[in-house]
Each structure stands twice: as structure tokens, then as C-alpha cells.
Amino acid sequence: MDWQDILFKFVGGLGIFLFGIKYMSDGLQKSAGDKMRGLLEKYTSNPVLGVLVGVGVTILIQSSSGTTVMAIGLVNAGLMTLKQAIGVIMGANIGTTMTAFIVGIKIEEYALPIIAVGAFFLFFFNKKKFQYIGQVVFGFGTLFLGLSTMGSGVKPLSELPAFTDFMIQLQDQPLLALIVGTVFTMIVQSSSATIGILQTIADEGMISLKGSLPILFGDNIGTTITAVLASIGATVAAKRTALVHVIFNVIGAIIFMILLVPVHSLVLWLGEGVNIRMQIAYAHGIFNTTNALIFLPLIPALAWLVTKVIPGKMQEIEFKAIYLDERLLATPAVAFGQAQHEILRMGQYARETLNDASTFFFSRESRVGELALQKEELINELNRKITDYMVKIQQQNGLPEGESEKASGWFQLVNDIERIGDHAENIVELSEFSINKKVEFSEEAGRELKEMLTLADKAVERALAALEHNDVTAAQEVLDYERELDEMEVKFRKSHIQRLNQNLCTGNSGAVYLDILSNLERVGDHSKNIAQFVMHEEQT
Known part of the structure; x- marks a missing residue:
């Protein structure tokens, strides 16, 4: 077994995948102008609107961490209230599932032509609008090229007894799988990337859907590290916002771990006839959407809880004109x-x-x-x-x-x-x-x-x-x-x-x-x- 080939392909594929997500995200942000921050600032007057805006912004920038950090920045400046930010974070968690669904499409064989189309727009058009489109398409193709490279890198591992034994162990010990998902995402700091890797490994037949689910739930816990890091040295309000993100995902993971068997059955029923990558995307969507529906009525209670856990006075500025009627x-x-x-x-x-x-x-x-x-x-x-x-x-x-x-x-x-x-x-x-x-x-x-x-x-x-x-x-x-x-x-x-x-x-x-x-x-x-x-x- 050529370990160098495996390592290079996996690490290189991961790098290409991360670059694809980032490049596509940058293109989407540029084409949308400053609208994402404006949406967050202006249209989060109630929790339901906050969730919808969080979903929309995250789909636009393809990064729940980005949306969450943006919300923390606004809360840090007092330009958004804690309750508004909670709704946005819930929406961000739903919006980030879009990446998993994109990965579930399985169009790696078209990755290079897609990249070529993106490059054509980038190099043969002077208008910024077309260049941004090219950037999005190029990033989209690069994302799948990275997945394909990673897949070819990890494929030989299916013949390695130590690796297959570890995968079997993860399937038999859901708690260990949850921890693995959490730690790996904390290291990579991108749930989209770790879920993409999980979808690739599952597609190669190295892990079953049932074994994938606890890792998936762990990925959602691990992604909160970005918000925690963003809140270090920030205001009390920003720290509370980061804590909400942690509580929201941790409690959600606990609920879904308890309901692991019925959740597995539901995903199999919904994803009948589709590939396992798409089934994992379904599970990701169910996790975050259900979690948001559970916590939406509890936003005031969440705000109260984090206020008690992190006491202190917080500055609130209304990022709008308050006298102009x-x-x-x-x-x-x-x-x-x-x-x-x-x-x-x-x-x-x-x-x-x-x-x-x-x-x-x-x-x-x-x-x-x-x-x-x-x-x-x-x-x-x-x-x-x-x-x-x-x-x-x-x-x-x-x-x-x-x-x-x-x-x-x-x-x-x-x-x-x-x-x-x-x-x-x-x-x-x-x-x-x-x-x-x-x-x-x-x-x-x-x-x-x-x-x-x-x-x-x-x-x-x-x-x-x-x-x-x-x-x-x-x-x-x-x-x-x-x-x-x-x-x-x-x-x-x-x-x-x-x-x-x-x-x-x-x-x-x-x-x-x-x-x-x-x-x-x-x-x-x-x-x-x-x-x-x-x-x-x-x-x-």
C-alpha cells in the first residue's frame, strides 16, 4: 500500500475541496455585494425572520461559520440583539446543509469541464458580473475535483484491516463516533469539509449510514469552535451568542443520539433509491431543521440561560434610524x-x-x-x-x-x-x-x-x-x-x-x-x- 499516495491525495484533495468552497463562497459574496450584512442588520426584527435570513445568507456565502461570526460581530458592536442573533444562528445551521446536498449530487466526472467553464468566464470576460459567475462556477467544479481526489486517496484504506476494524468500531460505538466527528471538525474548522469527507468515505463503502450519523452529529458540535474563537476578547453579548451556538448544537446532538434508531429509519425511508451521500445530506437537513423548530419557541429561554451563565452588562445599539417615521x-x-x-x-x-x-x-x-x-x-x-x-x-x-x-x-x-x-x-x-x-x-x-x-x-x-x-x-x-x-x-x-x-x-x-x-x-x-x-x- 502506497502511504505517500494515500496521504498526498487525501490532504491535497481536502485542500482543493476547501479552496473550492472558499472560492465559490467569495464569488457568491461578491456577486451579492454587501447584501448579506445588510440582510442581517435590517431583517431580523423577529426570530422567525432571523431564521429565514440566516438560511438565506448562509446559502449565499456557503458557510454557517461565516454567518455566525458575522452575527457575533454585529452583536459585539451592539448592532444586533442577542435574541435576533439566536434566530440567525438557527437559520445558518439550516442554510449550511446546502453544501451537503451539492456534494450529494455526485457529478465528479464533470468536475474538469465545470472548472473549464468557470475559467472561461474568469479569463475571457472583463465585466465583474461575469467574473463573479466564473468564480462561483470554478469553485463549484473545484469542490468536486477535491472530492474525487480525496475519494481516490481513501479508497485503498478499505483493504486495510486496521482501518476497516476502526470503522466497524465506530458503527458499534456511536459515542466514539460522535467524539471523532466533533474533534475532526474542531481541527478543520469547517463542518462542510468534514461532512464532505464523511460523504466520500461512506460512498466508498467504508462506513454505513448508521455509522455515519453520530459522526455527522459530532460535526455539528465541532463547527461551534469557530464561533467560540470569534468571541474571545469580544463583548459579553458576543460571548453569549457563541454560547447559544454551542448549546443549540450540543443539545440537538444529544436529542438525535437518543433517537438514533428512528432517525436512521426516517432517513432510509426518505432517501430510498438515492446514493448514501445524498442520504447523509438528508440527515444533515433533518438534524438542523428539526433542531431549529424545537428551539424557535425557546429563544427567550435560551437568551435568559446564557445571560445567567455569562453575567455582565451588554451594550445594545439599534443599527437603524429610530426617530424617522x-x-x-x-x-x-x-x-x-x-x-x-x-x-x-x-x-x-x-x-x-x-x-x-x-x-x-x-x-x-x-x-x-x-x-x-x-x-x-x-x-x-x-x-x-x-x-x-x-x-x-x-x-x-x-x-x-x-x-x-x-x-x-x-x-x-x-x-x-x-x-x-x-x-x-x-x-x-x-x-x-x-x-x-x-x-x-x-x-x-x-x-x-x-x-x-x-x-x-x-x-x-x-x-x-x-x-x-x-x-x-x-x-x-x-x-x-x-x-x-x-x-x-x-x-x-x-x-x-x-x-x-x-x-x-x-x-x-x-x-x-x-x-x-x-x-x-x-x-x-x-x-x-x-x-x-x-x-x-x-x-x-
Whole structure:
């Protein structure tokens, strides 16, 4: 027996299979744009919708782990509630069964022509749309090529007594089979891959359907490791979300292990006349769908349980406009008042993003940087929603002339607030560059940046206070702060040049330092615009 040939074909086939899934998934994601995250953010208002969205997104990206990690990211930023995330995770588990059904089709002999079609689209079309289609088709063909390679690699093992004895042992000891499935998936970190391998081994006649089922249930437990790893160092809410994923799959596996005999009979009945690969796909679908139906009414209880197991305060941010009601557009004056509330809310998030960016620069904690970027995404979303709403208000022509001018002024302020968020995002990206390139700053440079960041935060805080309370005194303070920021930038630039001349700073650190100064000076300018608007309104 040629062990090298077996090992190379199995490992290489697994690599090709994983590449096929990833490449197909990337193509699907690109062709769908940013719709997956948008679906998760917008259409998970109730558990049933959450399940359906989880199914849809996972079918689109072909990765339940990807959907679950995405949900954890949204919960981590407070952009999705725990109950919403539970529904999405249930749906993700159902959606991931699509890969098993694809593998069950058994079209390995057509793998190379499919790859050729994909390559044709990739290399002979310039339009992105066709290239994405090519990527999906190429990945689809590669997936089957990997399966075929793995199958030819493991086939000789059927003649090895030690291997066949182990397979028989797994069939006689379901608990051992469950553990094998769990551990293997934890190592590979892809239930789609391990279930694909299981389908291949079963197709070669090395294991029966009954022996495959406990391994399949173990694969579903093992896939939770990705969510657990994603929650390390994250917020309390994200850890609770990961724990829900573990509880959901572990309890489901226990239930199905107890009902192993009737489940086996059900799969045989449903899969009569189809190949064993498709029968395993049926079992996978039954497991996740039944599990979701069992736990759907228990979502509040699950949320309560994980809250008790992982105590702590969690931050919740609604990733949507909470004051903009389309029904109020019939009364433009009231609608304008609501828009003002939303603009102020957007401003608070802009200030929080700036503070998070500042904290990230000094602490270098990736979680804080991610939070800043997620809040900046929220600011962009609010910018779009508020702009659309304000346009609709002005189209109503129901505001008096003076109020209409005022509304136009507030309309402009949205851009200033959005730009503050953009400058905060720039600081996060500059901080990431510093971390990746191991850029070090002198003690004096760090002190100067902290001083300017603190002043920029004061300018934003007073600008928002002036806007909310129509406070001219606060607005005047902003103008003073803005002048001070301008002076600081000039002064600190000169200090930086002196440090460069004295070799106290490197070129990389100097470039980052100057870019941050520039961004903070621009934050002051946008704060000044807000203050000047308040002063102008008071004078008129």
C-alpha cells in the first residue's frame, strides 16, 4: 500500500475541496455585494425572520461559520440583539446543509469541464458580473475535483484491516463516533469539509449510514469552535451568542443520539433509491431543521440561560434610524423635529467613534478598533437614511419659509457629522498601519497626540451640545477650540520636524503622526461648521 499516495491525495484533495468552497463562497459574496450584512442588520426584527435570513445568507456565502461570526460581530458592536442573533444562528445551521446536498449530487466526472467553464468566464470576460459567475462556477467544479481526489486517496484504506476494524468500531460505538466527528471538525474548522469527507468515505463503502450519523452529529458540535474563537476578547453579548451556538448544537446532538434508531429509519425511508451521500445530506437537513423548530419557541429561554451563565452588562445599539417615521411625513414640521433627534443621535455616535479611535491608537486593542469601524458603518447608514428623509420632508412643501431654510441648514450638518466619523475611521486605519508595521512613537509625540485628541473631542462635544440646546455660548467655545486646534497643528508639525532632524522619529511614525494631526484639524473644522450654524440661527 502506497502511504505517500494515500496521504498526498487525501490532504491535497481536502485542500482543493476547501479552496473550492472558499472560492465559490467569495464569488457568491461578491456577486451579492454587501447584501448579506445588510440582510442581517435590517431583517431580523423577529426570530422567525432571523431564521429565514440566516438560511438565506448562509446559502449565499456557503458557510454557517461565516454567518455566525458575522452575527457575533454585529452583536459585539451592539448592532444586533442577542435574541435576533439566536434566530440567525438557527437559520445558518439550516442554510449550511446546502453544501451537503451539492456534494450529494455526485457529478465528479464533470468536475474538469465545470472548472473549464468557470475559467472561461474568469479569463475571457472583463465585466465583474461575469467574473463573479466564473468564480462561483470554478469553485463549484473545484469542490468536486477535491472530492474525487480525496475519494481516490481513501479508497485503498478499505483493504486495510486496521482501518476497516476502526470503522466497524465506530458503527458499534456511536459515542466514539460522535467524539471523532466533533474533534475532526474542531481541527478543520469547517463542518462542510468534514461532512464532505464523511460523504466520500461512506460512498466508498467504508462506513454505513448508521455509522455515519453520530459522526455527522459530532460535526455539528465541532463547527461551534469557530464561533467560540470569534468571541474571545469580544463583548459579553458576543460571548453569549457563541454560547447559544454551542448549546443549540450540543443539545440537538444529544436529542438525535437518543433517537438514533428512528432517525436512521426516517432517513432510509426518505432517501430510498438515492446514493448514501445524498442520504447523509438528508440527515444533515433533518438534524438542523428539526433542531431549529424545537428551539424557535425557546429563544427567550435560551437568551435568559446564557445571560445567567455569562453575567455582565451588554451594550445594545439599534443599527437603524429610530426617530424617522414615514407616517409623520404628512406633517412636515413634526417629521423635521424627528429628523433633528436622529441627527443628534448620529452626532453622538460620531463622537463615540472618535473616542474609540483615540483609545485604539493608545491601547492597540483590536476589539476597540473594530467597534469604532462598526460605529462608523452605523453613521454611514444614518447618513443615508436621514438624507432620504430630509429630501422627502422638503418635497412635501409643508414647512414655512423660515423653517424650510432651517431644515436645509440641518441637512448640511449631516455631512459634517458624517465627515467627523470618516476622520475617526482614518485614525483607526492609521493605528492599524502602526500596529502592522510595528511603528513606534516618541514619548513627546504620544503626549502631543493625546493633547490634540482630547481637544478635538471637546470641540465635537460642545458643538453637539450647542446644536441640541441652541447654545450660543457653547458654539463660541467650539470656535475657540477650533482656533486652538489649528495652532496646535502648526506647532506640533514644527516639533515633529525637529524630532526628525534629531533622529528621534522614523519616517513611518512621522507620516502617521502628521496624518493624524491633519485628521484632527479637520474634525475641528467640521465642529466649527456646526457651531457657526447655531450662531447663524440665533442671529436670524
